[in-house]
Amino acid sequence: MNIALGIGCDRGTPAATIAQCVAEALAACGATLADVRAVASIDLKANETGMQEAARTHRWTIRFYPAVALARVAVPNPSETVRRHTGTPSVAEAAALLAAGAGMSQLLIEKHKLRGPDGRNATISIARMSQ
Numbered sequence: 001m002n003i004a005l006g007i008g009c010d011r012g013t014p015a016a017t018i019a020q021c022v023a024e025a026l027a028a029c030g031a032t033l034a035d036v037r038a039v040a041s042i043d044l045k046a047n048e049t050g051m052q053e054a055a056r057t058h059r060w061t062i063r064f065y066p067a068v069a070l071a072r073v074a075v076p077n078p079s080e081t082v083r084r085h086t087g088t089p090s091v092a093e094a095a096a097l098l099a100a101g102a103g104m105s106q107l108l109i110e111k112h113k114l115r116g117p118d119g120r121n122a123t124i125s126i127a128r129m130s131q
Contacts, residue, residue: 003031003108004038006096006125007051007062008082015053017116022054025112025124033058037129040099042070042091050120063099070094074103076110092125100127 005025009018026032036058043064045051055062067087075097078089088094092111100106109126116122 001031001035002037002129003029003035004040004096004100004102004127004129005036006092006094006099006127007039007041007045008091008095008123009045009048009051010120010122011048013048013050013120013122014116014118015050015057017114017118017120018050018054018122019057020116021112021114021122021124024114025109025126028112029108029126031108031126036060038063038099040065040095042067042086042088042095044086045091063095065095065098069098073097076104076107092123096125096127101130102127106130 039060040063046064071088073094075090075093083089106128112124
């Protein structure tokens with residue numbers, strides 16, 4: 001299975017919280033780290049240390065999309081809270097779908113959320129890639 005991960009997180013979310021959220025989301029849809037072909041998020045998170053550390057650990061190149069591109073993607077769970085903070089109603093779901101080159105029907109995990117022991121939140125969405 002070829003999949004794309006969409007990642008959203010609070011500012012300062014540690015890599016361990018992101019990694020745990022990824023592992024739980026993958027397990028929930030029967031996928032593994034070996035299935036990951038693309039990883040994406042919003043450009044506001046391009047300098048997030050925890051996200052960068054998680055990417056280095058797994059040798060991922062994260063594609064960062066501007067809010068305007070993410071806002072154009074139809075998602076099942078838009079959030080006004082996310083829109084207020086980022087300028088788009090979806091980060092994880094929209095980023096996963098854009099990175100996968102797929103439509104909403106290919107979303108395997110809509111929003112898997114995890115609040116880490118430090119109180120920081122990570123959200124992972126997973127989409128099956130179109131090819």
